[in-house]
Amino acid sequence: MFFCDTCGAETRHLEDLAVFVSQLAAAGFPARIHADSVPPDLRRNLQFDLAPYLGDTRPEAGDEVLLLAAHRLSDQKLVALRRLAGGSVRCRAFGTFPSRQAAIGLRARLSYVFGTEPELHDLPERDWSGPAGAAGPIFGTPRHGGPAAIPRLLLVEPDLADPREAAGVTALALSRRFRVTVLTNGRAKREWQAAHGIGVPVFHYGEVLPADLAERVDICATFAPLLGNYRLQCLVATLGRSGVPLLDATPGHAVAAALELFVRAPVDTATLAPFLDAEILPNLAELGRRTAGSRAAEGFAPATAMPGLGPPAPAAPPPSDPAQGRAPLTFVPTNGIGLGHAQRCALVARELTAPAPVFAAFPSCTRLVKSYGFDVMPLIQRSDFHRQSFENDLANHTRLRALTAGGRTLVFDGGYVFDSIYRTILENRLRGVWIRRGLWQTTQDNSVALDREKVFARVVVPLEAFAELNTRYSHGDHVREVGPVVRRTTLPAEARAAFRASLTERYGVRFDHLVVTLLGGGIAADRGAQIQALCGMMESRRDTLHLVVVWPGARQEAGWFGWRRSRVVRTGRAGILLAAADLCVAAGGYNLFHEVLYNRTPAIFLPQTGAFMDDQRARAGAARERGLAALVEPNELARLERELSRFLARGEAAAAAARLRRIELPEPGNRAAARAIEEVHDDDAGLLDDTDADRAASRR
């Protein structure tokens, strides 16, 4: 095991450490960082970079400590290293040593810590790596995937602030001859997306590690020097080793002058396209061979950059499901207000023909997922007790990485693409599928989620039943729209009557009208008062049984109990209750809304209106306009009572049910969604990698 550490105390040194350890791991070396070596409160991206490699075991005999920025060794760090090493441990230190004395002094100090004479590596001050030398050994890692049918072009730091360059990037992105991705710094990305939207996939340095980005590049053109940018240097090394043509688009072509790997290219994006067409694309294979075979590429071999490190561990064969003969497929529903995401995933997973998926889900959803017959690994729920808002996601990241290692496809259902999802797809080289229902509120800022769409091979959009509710948030062949994903419960008349009779027996309440209230778990908004009011309103209706359905784990209030006509039912299987009900009181989330529609159950909607939620009011409004349901604002309790009377006493429930039976609804999309996932999962040729070639540049 290689324990990696840095003697630098600044954030940039830890970023270099993250790059180094990830490169080692990608090259097949078992690499770790002791948790004590990482200070708290680092930037979020850096925490995610480091998290998979953190551990609390200390080096043992046979292990080795690899130190970066060794020339920055301080007394404080010496103490920390002494604590890390404990006993006698081999150490290899990388740094820049301006004098022989500096090296002798460092060697002595390290020997007192590690109990053995360390091996010092004075990093060469290559003219392309900057006057301060490289931050660590620059080496490339093997790529797992081959080139795409439509070459993927990475532009490194084009001058996005220059209108001409910006126009050039946009024009390049519209080309069907290659697929463009931009790599730049965080500020340039923010400013670009504020001005141009997210049509062009843009990574900033901190959001992707070199080995992961290299998997998505077939041509790389750099507009920036490589000086002092260890991340970029390692990316170049990996691309060079993999035979990816490297173009120097810097003024003066200083990079190409120093590094034979690079081909001189036009220094502006406007003339880059014809150059690519004329010079690069026709010679792509030959250029790749020359690049991979160059002396510079050989210098980027781990054995050359770090002599004596030994061979990497042999790669483990990817695990696969022997029963199915296929690599695993994993569903990850987010934890929404209710169980909608988990239920949608389960409904789709049930329609898969061959892959036996596994699930990773939050505790509130595990019972539901298991009820569909799928294995589920629990994720960690966000908590106010966590020190950071994303603390749970850090742990989920490591769990998901472990669960999906060697897998092929990750299907995510949720509105916000967590770092854990985004990074697991990138780091485990997975094919990502995003099940993304729409109807976002106009005030919502989903730019982060949409920006992360770039790592998904496919977006499956379950449509709303009513056309006016469907808005396209992104375009391209990779977006697949399917009918509403909905759970339908078929309950023939006799069975329905028998079930209602069983309810009478179970609850000791005779009734003509069955009202089922499903107003959520009280997470998005407290609906305790509304439920309490509904219970009160039902009390005078001697012909009604009122069932208040709460999800397992949802909050319940004492005031809901003790009513003669109302009962609290805790279940994850509300479908049969809905099918048996005469009226449903619901919030208007996607799943329940469509379940009500497709089961032809009249409803009164009290929409949830949290800023982070879908536009439930619009959804309920569309149903009201069609005479299929009522819409009551949560604060309109008097109106709620009037609507109840209208539906139960004045025949509106029956009339709405009749209208529901007549209305034509789109074909449910459960099966189509499953097919869309299988296409990605089963695409052995990787052809689907190219289907997003024409992702439009107009997404905002």
Place this chain on the structure above:
Amino acid sequence: MRLEPGPDAAGGFRLPSGRRRRVALVLDPRFPGGTSSAVAAEIRALAPAVDLRVVGIETAMFRGREVNTALSDALEGEGLDLVWAPPVVRADTIVFHNPSALKFDTALPVRFSCASAVLVTHENFLRPGGGEGFDVAHCLSLLESRLVASSRWLAPVSATNRRSVEEWLRQTDASWALTPFDWFNICDMPVRPPTRAPRDRRGRHSRPGAEKFPPTEWMLRHFPAHAERVVILGGDGFLSEPDDVPAHWDLRRFGETEVARFLEEIDFFVYFTHPLWRESFGRVIAEAIAAGKVVLTDPATAENFGPAVVATGPEEVDATIARFLAAPAEYAAFAARAQDWLARFRPEAFRAAVGGGLSQLEARSDVLL
């Protein structure tokens, strides 16, 4: 081969013409450790016998520090001025103390002219295991570039230091010869009678550098919880990670307690350095012996002190202390014998050894010339 001092020590301090020898001591007087104390004693020993000048050079190693008070007191006591970096230093003999202080410098502003140049090698040139202690060649070449001398000598401070310098000379083609005598540290600290009722009070004193401390597991074994008292002066490194340290250790920063007072608090001085580093002499050991303490140290470090210390392995420290505690008379006798042995480092012994030695150097340099 190490030669014994000549019979006429005083003769070495006078030239054949009868003129008192002009001796210049060159050093960076800001060194905080035992070297400055040794040179201070040397000033007091040499000043009556020779025409002495003390020249200060500013090295990068001690930039920003004050002149060591032991040195300034000695200079004041002998009525000497510290001459800071004159353009040229001329003398019959120029003695350079602690060449390792030049390891971070790239230039030396002073020129030196003398008949014989003696470089006192206060730091070992090589560490156990063979690694260089510092960039010796760089420091020597820096001096060589500014030095005109008929002969150039490296003067070790002890037997172990001599072996380290000898081995380095064997590996290089340096143009310096080894003095036939040791330029040992003068130990003129006050001698205190040993206690007749020793208790299990243990301690150690050193600068806080990592090289001065053995691996932590040794420290834990040397200073166990059953010891009545543990005082570690110079334990700055442990203070920065207090959670790693046993609660019964009384840790003090280097210089926090006067050494004499610290030694009053213990009966056993347990001194092990890191196995990959070695004391060239071990002045802290001499201080402990003078204070009447029994010293336990590793066999290699013990070599400089012969029977005056208990040479032991890290595993046997506890048992050795137990034996002394069971035989208080033996404790007192051992400590008293050690103090007698330490007398060989008194100033008068130094004058005899160095005085005789210097005359031999000139005889040899004549041969060389």
